[in-house]
């Protein structure tokens with residue numbers, strides 16, 4: 001699905017659960033470059049909907065890291081904590097339409113596979129109190145073309161199951177908040193790490209159930225293995241706030257299949273990257289990268 005009438009809007013959406021590391025820099029940089037190369041907008045959204053996991057001061061440090069790397073968002077940064085009424089409204093709508101239901105199961109009721117078997121889909125079993133809200137995914141399948149990873153398809157029955165959209169602690173689930181806010185911010189292109197590909201299936205289904213347009217997706221090679229990447233140990237493990245911006249940017253561009261020429265430093269490095277950026281040059285995976293040797297066509 002393409003949206004010729006919709007102007008390009010990309011985004012970077014960090015959770016304030018710690019400092020940015022190399023993998024996050026790769027995602028921030030790639031989403032920024034793809035937006036700039038398309039003459040589009042680049043939004044930043046702080047996904048602070050999980051107070052128990054939030055690290056104090058982390059959001060401020062993330063935003064200051066982005067500034068230090070020359071990654072300037074268009075418009076105001078959106079904080080998801082300001083959006084709880086919107087998540088609540090969508091959850092109530094899905095419940096009212098019978099597309100979601102209350103689940104009374106505890107962690108102990110979920111099978112070892114982690115796939116919820118739909119126990120409460122037809123109503124709470126006797127004696128159970130409502131805890132979480134789940135999306136009814138019965139019979140659903142999704143398929144889309146990822147700009148880097150290729151065709152992706154998923155079947156919910158037996159593979160993913162009915163997933164939570166409001167948690168048992170009554171906080172909105174990550175998947176729901178992302179979908180509601182990608183729509184709210186008119187995001188047309190999502191460029192992020194392949195570690196989120198599993199989430200994308202859930203988000204694409206939610207978009208369909210809610211009648212929202214699906215953004216284009218591009219999932220970047222995971223930056224995990226310092227050896228496979230030929231990254232220095234420090235580059236692979238230290239917060240980016242402690243790294244030299246030119247060194248870290250150069251390593252990130254190499255990871256993304258865009259090795260910059262030696263003359264490109266400082267602001268010239270970013271200018272070079274915007275001018276030469278092409279998603280088609282980004283590898284799906286890196287040789288020697290553990291656990292991601294081949295593109296996955298199924299989730």
Ligand SMILES: [Zn+2]
Nearest residue numbers: 103104105120
């Ligand atoms: Zn249940």
